Structures are given as C-alpha cells and as structure tokens.
Amino acid sequence: MKSSVFHEINAVVAIAARDITRSLKSIQSLVISLIFPLIFVGLMGETMNQNMGQGLGFNFLQYMLVGMVVNTLYQVTIAGISNLVEDRQNDFTQEIFVAPISRYAIILGKIIGSSFSSLFQLVGLVAIALILNIPLGGWDFVRLLLLSPAICLSAGALGILLVGFVQDQRTAQILMPLVIFPQMFLSGALIPVNHSTGILNFLSHIIPMTYVVDLAKAVFYWRDPAYDKIVMHSPMLDVWVMAGFFFVFSILGTVLFARAERNR
Amino acid sequence: METIIQVENLVKQYRKAKEPAVRGVSFDVRAGEFFAFLGPNGAGKTTTISILTTTLAKTSGTITIAGYDLDKQPKQVRRNIGIIFQNPSLDLELTAEENIRLHVSLYGLYPYRPMYRLMPADYRKRVADLAEMVGIQDHLFKKLKKFSGGMKRKLEIVRSLMHRPKVLFLDEPTSGLDAVSRRSLWEYLKKIRDEENMTIFLTTHYLDEAEGADRVCIINQGRIEMVGAPHELKQQLISRYMLIDAADRDRLRQELEAMQLRFAETDNGFQVRYDGPTPQAIIAQLQTPLSKLEVYDPTLEEAYIRLVTRQEGGMGA
C-alpha cells in the first residue's frame, strides 16, 4: 500500500518534471515571458493609466500588475495543459497511458508541471514591473505569490476540462483564445468589472477566473484602504467557488480525456 | 505451459470506420512463448495490440493477461506488460536519457531525480548496458530532435526493456533498423527470454524474424487465418518437394510411379513431393543412379504469401 502511494507520487513528480525541463529549455517561452507583460502592462496599462487612471483611489498600474500575475499563471497553466492535445497527436500519450499509474496521477502531474512553467513566466513580469517602476507592494506581493498554487490548480482544472472535450490540435488552437481572452477581460484581471451590468455582469459572474482574480485581489489588498473598491466578493465565497470548479472540472476532465484516448 | 494471454471473440469497430478492423478473433499465448503475429497492412495487428495493452477500448470480447481481466484490472495488466509501439512514442524535446528516466519513474522502478548523475547507480548501469546493446551509448544525452528514425527506434527498445515485463509486445520493432542492430536485438531478446521466461508478442513484416517463433498467427482483414508452429503452417500451406534427375529418365519415372509418389516432370528434372516420407526415405528406395538432387524446404515467407494472396483471389493457389 505504502509503496503504491510512493509509486503514484513518483509518477506525478516525473510527469511534472518533464514539463519543467521542457519549459526551462525553451527559449520561446522566455521571450514570451517578457513580451506579454510588456504589451499588457507597458503599453495597454500605461496608456490606460495616463488617460483614465486618475481619481480611481488606487494605483491603476499596480492593480493591473496583480491582475497580470493571476492572468499569467492562469493562461500559461492552461496553455501547458493543452499540450496534452499535441502529445496525443504525436502518440506520446500512449507511452504515459500504458503505464501502471492512476489516470489522476497523470493529470495531476501535468497540472503541477504546467504550474511551474507559469511560475517561470512571472519572472518576466516582475522584471517588466521593476523596469517600469511599478511598486510591487512588498509583503502584499509575497502573499500573492503564496496564493499562486491555488491559482494554478484552478487554471489546471479548467485546462483539463478543455482537453477532455477537444480531440485535435486545430480545434484546440481555435478554442484556446476563445476561452482565454473573454476571461481576461470579464474577470476583472486587467480592467475593473465592479460596475458591469446586464449580460457582461452575468458573464463575469459565471466564469471561473473571476473568483480567482477576486481572491488574489483580496489577498493583495488586504487591509488596504482601497479594498472595498476593488474586491467584489467575500474571500470565503471565492474559495468555495474555486474548490467547486476545481473538483468538478478536474474529475470530469480526467474521465473525458482518458476515455477519448481509448475510444477511437 | 500456463496461458498468459487469452483472447476470446475480440471485435473492434473504430468509431469512424465503416467496417470492423478486428472481427471476432480468438487465440491464446503461453507463458514464455515467442508468438508472432503476421498479416498484411491494415490486417488489424496494431489494433489488436493496442487493445491488449489497454490503450484502446474494444467493442466486445474477453481478454485475460497474466491472470488479470483486462476490463476489471487494467492496472495489474499494465504492470505486467511492456510495449514498443508501431508509431514512435517519444518526447522529442527531451534527451534520450530523459525519456528513459520518465519511463522508469512511471513504472516505479527508481525514484525520480532531476539529473542523471543523481539517479541510482543501478539505473545508470542498466541504461548504459542497454544503450550499448543497440549502439546509442554516445547519443544518450542528445535531444531526440537530432535523432534519425532508426536511432529513435533503438531508444524505444532500450526504454521498453528497462522494466522487465512478463509480456513484451513489439509492434514491428525492427522496421527501420540496420542489419547489425536487428541481429543484436534478436540476440538480446533470445537471451532475456531464456533468462527470465519473458513472453514475446511480435508483429513483423520480416518473415525470417517469425521463422524462429514458437507459434505464428496469421491475421488478414480482421480474421485469424491460421495459428501454428512455422513448420506446421508450411506443411499446411505448401507441400515441400525435391528436385531429382537421372541420365535414364524413363527408368526413374517408372520407379517414381511404382512408389505412388506425386511428381511433375520439368526440363530440370522431376519435382517430387515429400509430404509423408522424408527425402531420405524416398531416395533410399531408388535404384536409378541420380544426376541431380536438390531438396526444397519452403520458407515461411513463401507459405505466407501463398495464404494471403489466395484470399485476395490473386495470383496464388
């Protein structure tokens, strides 16, 4: 019994290490880790700040930086998970699925591996923030980093659900932006959504990322005078919703993915 | 001998196909046996192997491997098997050794360590030994993107032999390998088979590789045509004959007729079938001095081609 638990953990570690090794070797991801923050914080954020950022009652660039942390972790994790579709196309999933390990161990390893890849990308974001002279916020930022595993797990679960439904790479390439971009704008990561009404308000309440962003902001702006202006829900609500989404998505996603692999 | 693989009435209908790829196949494989699966392209070999190795769902049928029911205990089945897939199943972004390290960790053979140097000495020795066996020892730490097709194949062979499975499935393992590597792979397989009583389930298009099998199973269009030892198949499929000739052909002909043998006269001499008696028994009875004696023992390849082309209504028979 003990040895079989060890066996599963060992497999999770090895699968995660595979993704970590890959992302450490990839120059591409290093470049992206600098370009994305530069576009979103540097160009979009700075422009919005100069033109609309006054009188908000908080530092808009810092607000956006927090959003970008969540956004980076969230998106890169999902993108990492979606590599499973590529693995399937390259027949590599066969090698993993024929191994005597739990299907959940496979998926968990994949989520953890993708999470680490997304953490590497944060380095680029922090570098850009320092260059642009955006205050990181000291301990507030450390607290935010401590929350990153939860952010990655939420994203990973959504990623697994997606690969459970999508069989081929082309569909995945079309679907990914459709999942990522609306969430980016509707979740309040980069632009406040407190005053959204109607359909936009409805959408922003049903997407999973909203609660992740909200919890991250609650953690970052804890005891900050601007807390009430920025945070929408109670942190407990955020945690429950995230946990709910996590279990439903990851279990359903694993079952669907494993079945799609076998039912050809 | 105990049965290690039992397949009954296996059917596979692919979701996107009109006709079933496997149509009610039954066979069994005994422990320690070298079992060869032969059949033309599209016969259903890979489909069957994928089902046996739990990577593909079947439509119907029952399968037991190493005493475990494939449906109810897939994990136990997986623990007892190893496979080399027909399509390479490697991560090209990683090095050869990293692919092997991932594999052994998935099988729980060694604890995972982030670097080769940190892996147990036992692991490093086994990797080095196997890599040398197939001749990729100098390429272990190179990215697979730079590997040739044959080198990838060799890496997969090394990988599948890292854990010592009870049943090793090999789906065309030698396709793309050079002659030297083929030979050394076969020698190694023979060795581990003798040492560890490993069962080998092979598909191949090289008939000479199947010639050494304990039993051969011929599958065509999703159905089993024949199962048996290579010499049995040959016997059933083509009669063996010898070619003899003499200066005094008339006398030889009379002798052959008197012995009630089936023979045909050609420019080169008499083709005499010897299904029952051995060539020696026949020759011992002949009085006519012979000027020529050639004994033909057909290869499995001839027998196989005869069988497969007969089905297609082609040139055979």
Ligand SMILES: Nc1ncnc2c1ncn2[C@@H]1O[C@H](COP(=O)(O)OP(=O)(O)OP(=O)(O)O)[C@@H](O)[C@H]1O
């Ligand atoms: N994913 C799939 N979907 C639909 N049909 C498939 C699929 N994979 C294989 N087939 C069909 O199933 C049949 C058997 O294929 P299989 O790969 O088992 O043949 P094989 O005996 O391994 O041939 P080869 O010697 O070429 O490897 C073929 O007619 C093939 O077209």
Ligand SMILES: [Mg+2]
């Ligand atoms: Mg095949």
